[in-house]
Amino acid sequence: MAVLSRREKISRWRYRNRHAVEGWLILTPILLYFSFFFFFPVVSNLLLSFTKWSGLSGAPTWVGLANYRRYLTDSTYLQVITNTIVFAILILVIQTALALLIALLLNTKVRGRGLFRSAWYIPTLTSAAIMAQVTAVFIAPSGGVINSVLTSLHLPPVIFYVQVDWMRAIIVVYSVWRGVGGPMLLYLAALQGIHQELYEAAQVDGATSRQLLRYITLPLLVPMTIFVLITGVIGTAQIFEAVLFLSKGGPANQTNVLMLQIFQDAFSNQSLGMASAGSIVLGLILLTFSIVNIRIMSRGSVGN
Amino acid sequence: MQKKSENRVKPxxxxxxxxxxxxxxxxxxPLLFGLAGSISTIEDYVRTxxxxxPYTPTAQNYEIILSGGSDVLLWVRNTLxxxxxxxxxxxxxxxxxxxxxxxxxxxxRDNVFLFLLSSMMMPGIVYMVPTFVMMARMPLAGGNDIFGQGGSGVINQWPALLITGLVNVYYIFMFRQTFATIPIDFEEAARVDGAGTLRCLWSVYLPMLKPVLTVLVIFQFVAIWNDYTWPLFVSTGNPKIWTLSLGFQYLALGGAQRKGLPGSITDYTFVFALATFAILPLIVLYMVMQRFFVEGVQGFAIKG
Incomplete structure (x- = not known):
């Protein structure tokens, strides 16, 4: 007996002593890689945003806040910032509201729910780049699906590419189509997590189905809504492929967004300083959105 | 009476x-339209x-995609x-x-964890531009000297497509949470039998981590299959290493010529076939693994 327990003690002692060695053996390479491919680029990005550099040759020259000043004064860049914010909010609000609505509908014990859920979720799986090009077929000026239908109805065709409002609407609709599936699944999960007894108790007290929705379902969905909005805005503010393939930022730069502008600055305009400043601006916008979301939503839940 | 009211269809x-x-x-x-369009002849497609x-269904588009003459299979291989x-x-x-x-x-240990976690709020674009510069300035690669000057580094070469994003903090986090739910007894039992750490991970933990691993495989596969932005940044100049999303736009333009039609015609049925070809594997994956998709999305909410 005694021998066995001592053997066990020894093995445990060796086991404990191995912790630090093995821990650092695993974490050191991870931290090294992480410093090289995350920490270093993030810091360089910040430094580069204060410089002017083509990225091709030579060294960056320090220009202070000039890049940021340009971002906040140049009408082209201001337009890009505004567009990004407007797109991010529009897409986020529409896709979240729609996701909630569909989740509520699908949660009412409909038959064939799996099939409907698939129809709503599968667009999320598609490649943003490829489906944007398919959408471009729908809106092509000649031979496009929408214009062919219009022509067969003896209506004048619409040249979508030159009309700002149409292009904005198309980008929003396309992004919502691709983005609604994830939040819908999340809302469905949250709805299924609500205890049935809550509804039963309220029904005993004579609550109508509208009151059940207003005073039980919606308040209980607040935490999920915060999560959906915060994770959602990270996606919608980084809108890129939809704009690249549907409008290329046009007409006249009026649908251009930060991601596309960063891409153009880095690779077409050979202006890495502006591209870096742009990504810092985008990062700040994302941070602001997240903070505002948390503030508003937590205040809302306290109010209830 | 009661039976009657049950059978009545409520408005x-x-x-x-x-x-x-x-x-x-x-x-x-859009997906059904694409599927139907992809097996239509151009005449049928234009008719309605x-x-x-597809009055006369044809697999011609898919034959072109799968024939040895096209690069699609190479791009599929690269993506895989x-x-x-x-x-x-x-x-x-x-x-x-x-x-x-x-x-x-x-x-x-906990400081390392917090350090890694702090990166999760940072959007990818904040380090994308400097990472691109790092790829282009990789010493002794692609004609660069030891200081990373003079050549193009690993841009348009395989390493640029494989070297970034290997440490995914979200997955570390996810596995950390899962380990915490597994009783330590299993590992201790194996250690008494003389197993080392790697042995424990392989034989004891791996089978228990299967559900989480499945979610990782599914989401990582979908993400890489659709990845567009980074391959666009670093591999545009080398069609041999293009991934499917990147090759798609090039092929979409040349569809008509492949059928011996005048080049001025845009063959939309071919675009649709390409899109369907790119999306079908993900839809099949979703249909087979539906349970894990739902679990995965919900896991993001609960743990993330």
Missing amino acids: ERVLLYTVIILTSIVMAF PWFPI IRAAWYITIPGAIGILGGYALSRLRFRG
Whole structure:
């Protein structure tokens, strides 16, 4: 007996002593890689945003806040910032509201729910780049699906590419189509997590189905809504492929967004300083959105 | 009496089903349109602009895609190589990191964890531009000298597509949480039998981590299959290493010529076939693994 327990003690002692060695053996390479491919680029990005550099040759020259000043004064860049914010909010609000609505509908014990859920979720799986090009077929000026239908109805065709409002609407609709599936699944999960007894108790007290929705379902969905909005805005503010393939930022730069502008600055305009400043601006916008979301939503839940 | 009222169709149920069915059709419409268009001849496609009806179904588009003459299979291979790589390495690092951060006890562990976690708020674009510069300035690669000057580094070469994003903090986090739910007794029992740490991870933990691993495989596969932005940044100049999303836009333009039609005609049926070809594997994956998709999305909400 005694021998066995001592053997066990020894093995445990060796086991404990191995912790630090093995821990650092695993974490050191991870931290090294992480410093090289995350920490270093993030810091360089910040430094580069204060410089002017083509990225091709030579060294960056320090220009202070000039890049940021340009971002906040140049009408082209201001337009890009505004567009990004407007797109991010529009897409986020529409896709979240729609996701909630569909989740509520699908949660009412409909038959064939799996099939409907698939129809709503599968667009999320598609490649943003490829489906944007398919959408471009729908809106092509000649031979496009929408214009062919219009022509067969003896209506004048619409040249979508030159009309700002149409292009904005198309980008929003396309992004919502691709983005609604994830939040819908999340809302469905949250709805299924609500205890049935809550509804039963309220029904005993004579609550109508509208009151059940207003005073039980919606308040209980607040935490999920915060999560959906915060994770959602990270996606919608980084809108890129939809704009690249549907409008290329046009007409006249009026649908251009930060991601596309960063891409153009880095690779077409050979202006890495502006591209870096742009990504810092985008990062700040994302941070602001997240903070505002948390503030508003937590205040809302306290109010209830 | 009671039976009668049960059998009566309530008007709000009819409305509910109508709304769900109609909206689901709208969601599925672009994909169904693409599928039908892809097996239509150009004549059939033009005949009914609102929805292509393949009177004489043809697999010609798919034959072109799968024929040896096209590069699609090469791009599929490239995409699969990337997917396999980005499942294996971040998965292994996630398991090792998660193990070290949950099962091993040593000083500094929690600081490392917080350091890694702090990166999760940072959007990818904040380090994308400098990472691109790092790829282009890689010393002694692609004609560069030891200081990384003079050549193009690993841009347009395989390493640029494989070297970034190997440490995925989200997966480390996910595995850390999962390890915490597994009783330590299993590991201790194995250690008494003389198993080392790697042996424990492989034989004891890996089978228990299967559900989480499945979620990782699915989401990582979908993400890499659709990845567009980074391959666009670093591999545009070398069609031999293009991934499917990147090659798609090039092929979409040349479809008409491949059928011996005048080059001025844009053959939309070919675009649709390419899109369907690119999306079908993901839809099949979703249909087979539906349970894990739902679990995965919900896991993001609960743990993330």
